[in-house]
Amino acid sequence: MDPYRKNNQALWNEWTRINAASTMYRLDEFIAGENKLNPLEISEVGPVAGRSLLHLQCHFGMDTLSWARLGANVTGVDFSDEAIRLAQKLSxxxxxxxxxxxxxxxxxxxHLTEAFDIVYTSYGVLSWLPDLPNWAKLAARYLKPGGIFYIAEFHPLSMMLDETAEQPVLRYPYFKExxxxxxxxxxxxxxxxxxxxxxxxxxxxxxEGVITSLLAAGLKLEFVHEFPYTVYPQLPYLVRGEDGYWHMPPHQPALPLLFSIRAQK
Ligand SMILES: C[S@@+](CC[C@H](N)C(=O)[O-])C[C@H]1O[C@@H](n2cnc3c(N)ncnc32)[C@H](O)[C@@H]1O
Structure with a gap:
């Protein structure tokens, strides 16, 4: 592993400890029986009961086990040993x-050779990955023929915005190695x-990089969706709507904050 990912791995071990104790994750609610998935991915992935599901970059398994709560047979993968230990404990x-x-x-x-009905990954995964074409090849490799790949992720345009500003200000480039x-x-x-x-x-x-990588891996796109809301207050001025999602304030132009893709092998 390169030194950048080694650093990130140590960071995610730290973040696992912090996140598990945070009011954002509300681990207590999950343990008490709540499903921690958003209606967005539940409706877009579709029924999972009795189906095998591989969760890439599963963090400490709360979402993975929420899919299990809906009846899926789940496998989660993550490079943080603290996160995997906690996921096993939660299970x-x-x-x-x-x-x-x-x-x-x-x-x-x-570590894993079998194929799955569903390969799933979500919210805050891609910015840690140095090689999207190989990520997409892996996703395709772990699908059975006819199996479904699904990702819900922060829109790359939203990642250009200054997270410290009190209104939308472009800070980071869209194109950057x-x-x-x-x-x-x-x-x-x-x-x-x-x-x-x-x-x-x-x-x-x-x-474009995500879509091209998935196509090059041989997956057939079913849809690409963009959403003007997101799942947590990633920018200080977002306001929570009655739908539970975080939106731009009413006087600001709507921007794409999330995207999702569903593709078939
Ligand atoms: C933002 S979290 C995923 C969040 C998940 N949706 C949740 O909230 O439960 C990103 C995860 O990617 C994992 N990760 C980052 N780089 C990785 C890599 N190269 N291999 C495996 N896991 C990685 C981190 O350990 C972290 O758990």
Missing amino acids: QQTGLPGRFICCDLYDLPQ GPVEFAVQGSYADPTAECAVKTEYDWFYTL
């Missing part, structure tokens, strides 16, 4: 069956928390 604690594998995404073929170093302040779920790792390394992605 035991809730009685929701799940298999969790700790490895770098690109090393997955050394990674890795790019950013200073870390706590975690996105709790910026006030003490975090021993002080930097993160990100790769910029474009919508």
Whole structure:
């Protein structure tokens, strides 16, 4: 693993501890029986009962086990050993069956050979990946013929906005090679928390880059959707709508904040 991903792995071990204790994740609600998936991915992925589902970059497994709560047979993969340990503990604690594998995404073929009905990944995954064409090949490799790949992710345009400004201001380029170093302040779920790792390394992605990679991997696109709302207050001026999602304030132009893609092998 390159030194950038090694750094990020240590960061995600720290963030697992911070996020699990945060009011954003509300682990207590999940343990008490709540499903932590958003209506968006539940409706767009469709019925999962009895189907095998591979969750790429599953963090500490709350979403993975939420799919299990809907009846899927789940496998989650993440390179943070703290996250995988917590996912396994949550599986035991809730009685929701799940298999969790700790490895770098690109090393997955050394740990897993079977194919799945659904390959799923979501919210905050792509900016950690240095190689989208190989990511897409992996997603395709783990699908059975006719199987479904699904991603819901922060829109790359929303990643251009200054996260410290009080109104929309473009700060970051759309087109840029990674890795790019950013200073870390706590975690996105709790910026006030003490975090021993002080930097993160990100790769910029474009919508074109994601789509072209999936097509080149042989997947057939069913849809690409863009949404003017997002799933957490990633910018300080977003307002929570009655639908539970975070929107631009009414006096600001609507911008794409999320996208989703569904494709078939
Ligand atoms: C933002 S989280 C995914 C969030 C997930 N939707 C959630 O909230 O539960 C991104 C995850 O990607 C994992 N990750 C980052 N780079 C990775 C890599 N190269 N291989 C495997 N996992 C990786 C991190 O450990 C982290 O758990």
